[in-house]
Amino acid sequence: MSPVEVRLRVIYGDTDQMGVVYYANYFRYFELSRSEYFRARGGSYVDVEKRGLMLPVVDASCSYRAPARYDDVLVVKAEVTRMKRASIEFSYEVRKDQDPAILCTGKTLHACINREGRPTALPEDIVKLLS
Amino acid sequence: MSPVEVRLRVIYGDTDQMGVVYYANYFRYFELSRSEYFRARGGSYVDVEKRGLMLPVVDASCSYRAPARYDDVLVVKAEVTRMKRASIEFSYEVRKDQDPAILCTGKTLHACINREGRPTALPEDIVKLLS
């Protein structure tokens, strides 16, 4: 399961008065890279929803090592690091373009639920898509 | 149609690296005061949606005179300044608590549409509620 990378530019609206990216915004970056992960494999999270399934986040975490700043081009790497019958774990790494130093790492755990909100086994084609 | 005021505390996440509230976030504050406007009159925007109607923003503007900063308590005043058959205009003023100086003013124009997205006359009880 090779990781997928997405590039993004830090805007003013992502920073806070400390002059760095506000801690909550990394979770937005994680989501962007997660959706690119689906696309890079020929699918889309939209397809998941069209089948009546959702993958809400049940756990999210981030460890911040060094700050990102306004105008930085960030590279966000996403990969699936665990898949169970009805859940998926994504892991993330954020660094600056052309710079190997990791700025932060994170994880999100997603449950697979149906329209009624019940835990549901991940359909086989989605398992295949992601792995 | 007397205005309604709501108080809120500026968080770090609302500021940017200039040390002031990011310009887009005032539109979030406007929304907060708008929803309080409904509630202060004994209704709720949720009720509007339960009837199959929506009031999406079709025009929004803000004039910024002085910045708000981290930890400021802001007072956001909302009032209905125009109501037509199928649209409502809200106007806003933002100032700091205990300070008469206006930090910014804004307006939002809302169309009344039904579930199919068609312009629809504002129901009489909603007109009454807001005026």
Next chain:
Amino acid sequence: MSPVEVRLRVIYGDTDQMGVVYYANYFRYFELSRSEYFRARGGSYVDVEKRGLMLPVVDASCSYRAPARYDDVLVVKAEVTRMKRASIEFSYEVRKDQDPAILCTGKTLHACINREGRPTALPEDIVKLLS
């Protein structure tokens, strides 16, 4: 170290197309309750910064049990659950007003650093303030 609670209203801008509060926004709520924690003890995070210190987040996590929705009044509880020489851990609980069910829980770990970004012992008065 008794916890501090803050109330807030969920706005449209906090929700996503699943109809629930977007996962990253809970970290904004955590920050709001964290700053109230300082104030409820007679201090302010602004005072910390005036002394040339900062408390950036080095770890953040959230476990989501049940969703919050538009127009909900949320109660966010913050408390200091650990204090070391140069770091503080806050823990959070979010529930709806008048409802004991926990919607989510979270933690943030903060380093104490000086203007040069070096880890610095928490000054005694701040330790006293928070405990």
Next chain:
Amino acid sequence: MSPVEVRLRVIYGDTDQMGVVYYANYFRYFELSRSEYFRARGGSYVDVEKRGLMLPVVDASCSYRAPARYDDVLVVKAEVTRMKRASIEFSYEVRKDQDPAILCTGKTLHACINREGRPTALPEDIVKLLS
């Protein structure tokens, strides 16, 4: 002064429970395209700040014609539509990739101020850069 276009992907965090991009978030998109405008001309807003100048927004507006949705690739066009001694006006258009229909248009007016917050004439090289 030829316009500059930037592409971006709508994430879940940009949408609201109406299933469309939240109205305030277009102002974030405007900022992204504005900063690309500087870069496309060989400069950067960072350079402006390094010279002790800032270009805060003093007026912002947006007209919404049709909604953008989750996973849409948006094309945001920015151009300078007026330049005075100490102010610049940017205009924006947002549409979907591969679709000529305009989703929304907007404007931002920026004052040029120095570190003391005083209105200041735009330096000649910045005028040249932008025009």
